[in-house]
Amino acid sequence: MRKIVSNEISHNGGVARIEMDQAERFFVVCSGCRTEEYAAGMAPALGKLVEHTEG
DSSP: OOHHHHHHOOTTTTEEEEEEOOTTEEEEEEEEEEEEEEEESHHHHHHHHHHHOOO
């Protein structure tokens, strides 16, 4: 089970956010793009979230 650890940002008809699993791994998830990307820590996850939602 994962928990949401960031704000949700509207993107491409869905939301983009950062989730963390029980092993404290971070994932950038976007329901609008149907993507999920692993990030090795919170700072890289925030960077990926910003890059993903720019534009």
